[in-house]
Amino acid sequence: MRSNCETAMQRIMICINHQNEFLKTHELSQIDDAIHLTSLSFSNLLLTELTEDLIDAMLAIPKLTELVLTHNNLSRLPANFHKLVDIDFLHLFNNKFETFPVEIFSFGDLVLLDLSRNKLSELPQEVGMLSNLEILLLDSNQLKQLPQDIGDLKKLLHLHIAHNELTSLPDEITTLSKICYLDLTGNPLKRLPVEIRDWLEKIRSFSI
Numbered sequence: 419m420r421s422n423c424e425t426a427m428q429r430i431m432i433c434i435n436h437q438n439e440f441l442k443t444h445e446l447s448q449i450d451d452a453i454h455l456t457s458l459s460f461s462n463l464l465l466t467e468l469t470e471d472l473i474d475a476m477l478a479i480p481k482l483t484e485l486v487l488t489h490n491n492l493s494r495l496p497a498n499f500h501k502l503v504d505i506d507f508l509h510l511f512n513n514k515f516e517t518f519p520v521e522i523f524s525f526g527d528l529v530l531l532d533l534s535r536n537k538l539s540e541l542p543q544e545v546g547m548l549s550n551l552e553i554l555l556l557d558s559n560q561l562k563q564l565p566q567d568i569g570d571l572k573k574l575l576h577l578h579i580a581h582n583e584l585t586s587l588p589d590e591i592t593t594l595s596k597i598c599y600l601d602l603t604g605n606p607l608k609r610l611p612v613e614i615r616d617w618l619e620k621i622r623s624f625s626i
Contacts, residue, residue, distance in 0.1 A: 455479055457507075459486035466491045473498045488512055488532075500524040511535055511555070523547050534558055534578070546570030557581055557601070569593045580604050580625070592617040600624040 458476065465487070473496055476482060484507040492513040499521040507530040508522065515536040522531065523544050530553040538559040546567030553576040561582040569590025577597055581604035589611040600618075603625045611617070618624055 454481060456481050457484035457486065458482060460490070461486055462489045464491055467494070468492070468496050468499070470496045470498045472496075473502065477501055483507065485509070495519045495521045497521075503527070506530070508532070518542050518545070520544070526550065529553065531555065541565055541568070543567040549573065552576065554578070564588055564591065566590045572596065575599065577601070585609065587611055587614070589613070595620070598622045600626075602626045 458479075468487075476485075482502075483504055485502070485505055486509040488509050488511040490513050492510070493515055499519070500523075503524055503526065505525055506527055508525065508528060509530075509532045510519075511532045512535040515533065515538060518533070518538060518541060520542070522528070525548065527550055528548050529550060531548065531551060532553075532555040534555045534557040536559055538556070538561055541556070541561055541564055543565040544567070545565060546569070549570060550573055551571050552573050554571065554574060555576070555578045557578050557580045559582050561579065561584060563584065564579070564587060566588045567590070568588065571594060573596060574594050575596055576599045577594070578599070578601040580601045584602070584605040584607060586607065586609035587602075592611050592613045598621065600621050601624070605626075607626065618626075
């Protein structure tokens with residue numbers, strides 16, 4: 419009898435193939451130790467959406483902590499995406515998100531979030547709810563400002579917001595005392611926090 423995990427993997431392959439007719443069916447035998455699977459990658463598949471059935475199948479994989487959805491055409495996430503609360507590493511690089519996917523705010527243990535190369539124009543204040551974030555990658559979007567609540571990301575080590583449309587930074591950004599790497603290149607910055615100099619001196623590597 420197949421384990422619940424194997425059944426989940428089979429459902430995932432069926433869902434993906436249903437969404438993309440050009441994909442060939444994957445055999446479960448090609449996936450070693452599916453019961454121990456911690457990472458799934460659906461990159462470069464030209465996905466325009468994720469179905470709720472696909473997410474339900476992922477929920478049946480007990481150790482899944484990393485989801486890679488890079489290089490697709492996603493602009494939104496399904497309503498039940500918020501149930502993937504055990505995801506620690508979420509990669510959404512190079513998609514078509516114009517608004518920040520609010521479903522992510524339920525991921526209280528999220529450590530890495532990559533939303534680089536999308537079309538985001540705003541970072542909502544609720545981003546401060548992701549209190550365990552250590553790596554936040556937002557390069558090459560259309561962000562015009564950062565919310566004050568970014569200062570709530572006290573565990574943040576890497577902050578990359580290069581090539582956006584930022585003209586200023588909130589004063590609260592200088593309260594991020596654990597930052598090691600900061601990249602703000604390619605932004606038309608005009609206003610910086612008063613304490614920016616002292617803060618930058620404590621950062622291992624920064625580019626503005």
